[in-house]
Amino acid sequence: MAPQIEPSAGFKFDNVKRNQLLGDKGYKLPTATKTGTTIVGLIYKDGLVLGADTRATAGPIVADKNCEKIHYLAPNMYCCGAGTAADTEFTTNMISSQLALHSLNTGREPRVVAAMTMLKQHLFKYHGHIGAALVLGGYDSTGPHLFTVYPHGSTDKLPYVTMGSGSLAAMSVFESRWQPGMSREEAVEMVKDAIEAGIFNDLGSGSNVDVCVITKGNVEYLRNYARPNERVEKEQSYRFRQGVTEFYAPRAARRGQDTAEMDTSA
């Protein structure tokens, strides 16, 4: 009988089976922090506009009211991420790093298809277990490009896209109003409206609108472009006056006894 050789490459899915068995026995698995999310991208006359909401959820709780979902990939490329927050963060960081090295290697500005290929090959290898659903956009030497990348590794190339739990609300805005060759003002306004549709109609999305406009040789990262959910000003000031809290040790006494010079030579 031939000996079983453990594959040296590729992901081992043994823990998946283990987790399944534990789940069947009743053990509650921890839920990943999902971004809930409404993310969009659209191509206009001079380039493309990316948009995202800023709410991160852990089940029914808002974990982060103002997180950043538009991730840097390269000077000419940004990526919106929906799905499991850790997966989108680490995956985009990793591909950003790979792109930087690749760019130095080729001596050229990185192309969007390069990032797309790196992302899809990485995600496919993990068969959907890395829950990263991305809207990738950038302007390279071949022009503006917009892609969606799904957790299983499939990609779509489209002029307007939406992802996340608020994607239907945002897509309804795009399907009613998108046209080829829009102006920058129209494009940014439409992205803002699409994200707001997600913020107000989807419970997984909320807070503010982040926008990123990418054109030839230029990127404008508009963090919190719109803030339609600002907290009302508090009616009173709740600050305590100085001197209310007594303390016994003056600052000097808090310095420790080990104040002799350290030898930091190699």
Add this chain to the structure above:
Amino acid sequence: MDPIEFRLPHTIQRPKATPNHGPRTHTTRPIVTGTSVIAFKYKDGIMMAADCLASYGSLARFRNEKRLMSVGETTLLGVSGDMSDFQHMQHTLESLLTQEYDMDDGQKLGTKSVYKCISNIMYNRRTKGDPLWNAYVIGGLDNGQKMLGFVDLYGTTYQSATIATGFGGHLAQPILRRRVEGREDELSEEEAVQILDECMRVLFYRDARSLNKLRRAKVTAQGVEISEPYMLETNWSFAESITGYGS
């Protein structure tokens, strides 16, 4: 020799709830189904739309189905979900109207009454574990007052200026809330039709169980009017620039 078990239809008993069997349940899954219905209040009354499709799973089986009906002279009913359960409700409402007519007491069945009747029937069926697998949109004018309500298979009810069932809740409701909320008494009929068509077009693009042939209906002081089926124009020119899915 064992006597052959032969049961006449009227002697067959339904299984009773027992500790071993658990609660009495009925196999319920929708078979022939209609997709979204959307409706909203406008200046002259209520406007509602639904497409002409009754699907059989993923098959577009019946392409000239009526999912909008009038109940009396002042109420409009739109339905999504199982079509056989809708037909049962239709028969129930028809016999209700006949009873009202026979009573001949000068009273007309108002929208609120129809709404309450349907919601009671729906909740009662849900309690028995044998729901009518539908979502109803009921709209009309009660003494000049616009009323628009929703009842679903659980018996959930609510009233709002904008209502959408099924996929419409995800795709059309954001548009309706933005365009209609707060302006129910200002919206003209032309604008209302335009909003309706825009929503139904988006639904045709993005709901895989929809059709671009639809009916539109309105309730005004003049009564209920259900239009003939018409087709929506669609724009697929965005596809010209697309080649492949990557590089």
